[in-house]
Amino acid sequence: MKTVIFYYTGTGNSLWTARLLAKEIGNAALHPLSQMDTSAAIDADAVGLVFPVHMWGVPGLVLQFLKKLQKSPNTCYFAFAVNAGQVSRTIIQLKKFMALRGMVLSAGFDIVLPSNYIPWGGPGPAEKLEELYQAAREKLKRAALYIVRGEVGAVERGPLWQRIVFTALYKMTFNMIPKMDRDFWVDKKCNGCAICEKICPVGNIAMKTGKPAWLHHCEQCLACIQWCPQEALQLGKKTPMYERYRHPEIKIRDITGRAKEYFESGTLSLKNSMR
Numbered sequence: 001m002k003t004v005i006f007y008y009t010g011t012g013n014s015l016w017t018a019r020l021l022a023k024e025i026g027n028a029a030l031h032p033l034s035q036m037d038t039s040a041a042i043d044a045d046a047v048g049l050v051f052p053v054h055m056w057g058v059p060g061l062v063l064q065f066l067k068k069l070q071k072s073p074n075t076c077y078f079a080f081a082v083n084a085g086q087v088s089r090t091i092i093q094l095k096k097f098m099a100l101r102g103m104v105l106s107a108g109f110d111i112v113l114p115s116n117y118i119p120w121g122g123p124g125p126a127e128k129l130e131e132l133y134q135a136a137r138e139k140l141k142r143a144a145l146y147i148v149r150g151e152v153g154a155v156e157r158g159p160l161w162q163r164i165v166f167t168a169l170y171k172m173t174f175n176m177i178p179k180m181d182r183d184f185w186v187d188k189k190c191n192g193c194a195i196c197e198k199i200c201p202v203g204n205i206a207m208k209t210g211k212p213a214w215l216h217h218c219e220q221c222l223a224c225i226q227w228c229p230q231e232a233l234q235l236g237k238k239t240p241m242y243e244r245y246r247h248p249e250i251k252i253r254d255i256t257g258r259a260k261e262y263f264e265s266g267t268l269s270l271k272n273s274m275r
């Protein structure tokens with residue numbers, strides 16, 4: 001089975017998931033979805049999507065990608081929603097969104113990994129993180145087997161209360177996300193290294209007079225704040241007190257890319273997103 005896995009990641013959890021999955025499935029290529037030219041049909045028997053859950057649903061960037069993805073009748077689609085314990089209705093939402101575009105999601109899995117949502121605190125104690133990584137490794141093995149065997153039908157979801165309460169919140173916050181970057185600021189530790197500018201998957205940071213400025217088409221992936229080597233980048237009032245999080249097996253070079261150039265060249269355009 002020839003497989004292509006598209007991933008979106010802020011702090012590496014989804015990239016780690018995609019890598020393990022590719023290894024378990026075999027014969028799988030990995031691509032960051034923010035840099036993918038979706039105008040050409042994808043030559044694969046199976047297409048996988050691996051992405052973080054944002055605000056209890058599918059991130060706008062993933063929806064935008066799917067709107068442009070050329071569907072193929074003989075391709076099987078599967079997805080992994082990487083989250084911190086509140087997957088809510090994400091995979092149901094994804095399945096419906098894909099169905100409207102003529103794509104059938106054969107299987108969707110919920111993978112729980114440490115939280116990178118720093119406004120609510122740091123990732124937690126190291127032993128707890130290791131437990132999460134181990135549980136995810138085991139689940140990924142089982143899920144890969146499910147996909148390789150051609151089984152269909154899995155659509156994992158959170159409990160009913162989550163789906164009711166959080167779906168409403170997802171809808172309320174979705175259109176606010178691009179401008180949530182107004183709460184970012186830098187403290188005096190910023191040395192102007194421009195790593196935040198390079199790591200932003202959507203080219204939403206520009207260095208101005210040696211400091212980052214945010215351009216208000218943010219995806220809130222939080223890569224910029226979590227990867228700043230000086231921990232100089234802050235979000236709101238509390239983040240100076242909170243520990244940063246990045247997946248320990250993912251390095252900065254694994255996720256810095258040419259996203260800005262792709263956006264500027266029009267390969268992907270935020271202006272055409274569903275927002």
Ligand SMILES: Cc1cc2nc3c(=O)[nH]c(=O)nc-3n(C[C@H](O)[C@H](O)[C@H](O)COP(=O)(O)O)c2cc1C
Pocket residue numbers: 008009010011012013014015051052053054055056057082083084085086087113114115116117220221222
């Ligand atoms: C803006 C934002 C919103 C988030 N919302 C949720 C959520 O609704 N449910 C959840 O379980 N985790 C949520 N998280 C946590 C991430 O989904 C989780 O940490 C994920 O593993 C991060 O993946 P990444 O490292 O590939 O970016 C959120 C994170 C961010 C940055």
Ligand code: SF4
Pocket residue numbers: 186189190191192193194195196197211212227228229230231232233
């Ligand atoms: S990564 Fe941090 S130190 Fe470097 S420019 Fe950005 S905010 Fe400043």
Ligand code: SF4
Pocket residue numbers: 010181199200201202203204205214217218219220221222223224225
């Ligand atoms: S500005 Fe920061 S949070 Fe917003 S999309 Fe870029 S890296 Fe992610």
